[in-house]
Each structure stands twice: as structure tokens, then as C-alpha cells.
Amino acid sequence: MGLFVRLADWQTDFKAIRKIRQEVFIDEQQVSPEDEWDEHEETAQHFLVFHSDKAVGTGRITGxxxxxxxxxxxxxxxLGAGLELLQFICKFARAEGQKSVYLNAQRHAIPFYEKAGFSVDGEPFMEAGIPHIRMVRNLTEKIEDIVSPEPDSTR
Known part of the structure; x- marks a missing residue:
């Protein structure tokens, strides 16, 4: 079975979202729980990406x-889960009327996001003890043309 992405609800999909972020950010990357969970959890639109009917990735977008x-x-x-997730989030944002989106990319993931149509916007900074850089993407471009390797993660 292939990959698929769907909208997720913080209340009903809480366990799957937390499990993935716990494993990737807190356990693997040593981000403190205080830095990981924030005031946007209940108001952001969350997403889950599945492979073989198992949740393998997550992301969110704020208003x-x-x-x-x-x-x-x-x-x-x-497997392409990160790209599939990113494309879905960008399509969602465009459908919601967003003209552009932005993210704070971990520095090692810059090439992934550049290939996905994002551009560096600003100077490097530290977030949760990990080097990041702000990146932006204009949503008037064709999202389906994004082709690139898988990132590890993005805060």
C-alpha cells in the first residue's frame, strides 16, 4: 500500500501525533518536552501521513x-512521506486562501525545502537547541512539480 495524507484533529488524533513527535523530536533529537508542546497545538491544523495504514509522519500549519x-x-x-506531507499541507494552505507559507527548517534540511520551492529568508538561528533558518514558499506556483529527497524533520 502507498502513502496517503489526511487532515488530523488534535483532540481525536492526539495519540498518533504525540507518538511520532515524541519519537522524532524528543527521543531522537533530544528536544525538551517543554519546547516541543506549545500553545498552537489546539488551534493549528494538523496532518498525518500513513504508510500501510500506519501513521508514519505528522505536521501542522498555523492560521x-x-x-x-x-x-x-x-x-x-x-519513502517520500515528507514530500507527500509537505505537498498536502501546501495545497491545503492554498485552498484556505494563503498566498505564501513559511517554516523554520533545520539547517540540514535546507536542500529538501529548496527543491520543494522554499527560499531561505533571513539568518540562521537556534530553536530548541537545533540550528534552523526561516524559509518561505509562494503558493502561486505549481505544487505538484515538487520532487526531492526525504527530510528527517522540521520544527
């Missing part, structure tokens, strides 16, 4: 157009 908390489980990296 201001900030994509974040993108995480793909280690066992699912290289």
Missing part, C-alpha cells in the same frame, strides 16, 4: 501560514 512540527518516523524515511 498565520507557518508550517511546523513536520516529523517522519525513522523507519519510514526515504
Amino acid at each position: 498565520e501560514g507557518k508550517i511546523g512540527r513536520m516529523a517522519v518516523l525513522k523507519k519510514a524515511r526515504g
Whole structure:
């Protein structure tokens, strides 16, 4: 079975979202729980990506157009789950009337996001003890043309 992405609800999909982010950000990348869980959890639109009917990735977007908390489980990296998730989030944002979106990319994931149509916007900074950089994407471009390798994660 292939990959599919769907809208997720923080209240009903809480366990799947938390499990993925716990494994990727807190366990793997040593982000503190205090930095991981924030005031946007209940108001952001969350997403889940599935492979073989198992949730393997998650992400979210705030009403201001900030994509974040993108995480793909280690066992699912290289399957295209991150790209599938990112495309879905961008299509959702465009359908909701967003003209552009932005994210804080972990520095090692910059090439992934550049290939996905994002551009660096600003100077590097630290977030949750990990080097990041702000990146933006204009949503007037064709989202379906994105082709690139899998990122590890993006806060």
C-alpha cells in the first residue's frame, strides 16, 4: 500500500501525533518536552501521513501560514512521506486562501525545502537547541512539480 495524507484533529488524533513527535523530536533529537508542546497545538491544523495504514509522519500549519512540527518516523524515511506531507499541507494552505507559507527548517534540511520551492529568508538561528533558518514558499506556483529527497524533520 502507498502513502496517503489526511487532515488530523488534535483532540481525536492526539495519540498518533504525540507518538511520532515524541519519537522524532524528543527521543531522537533530544528536544525538551517543554519546547516541543506549545500553545498552537489546539488551534493549528494538523496532518498525518500513513504508510500501510500506519501513521508514519505528522505536521501542522498555523492560521498565520507557518508550517511546523513536520516529523517522519525513522523507519519510514526515504519513502517520500515528507514530500507527500509537505505537498498536502501546501495545497491545503492554498485552498484556505494563503498566498505564501513559511517554516523554520533545520539547517540540514535546507536542500529538501529548496527543491520543494522554499527560499531561505533571513539568518540562521537556534530553536530548541537545533540550528534552523526561516524559509518561505509562494503558493502561486505549481505544487505538484515538487520532487526531492526525504527530510528527517522540521520544527
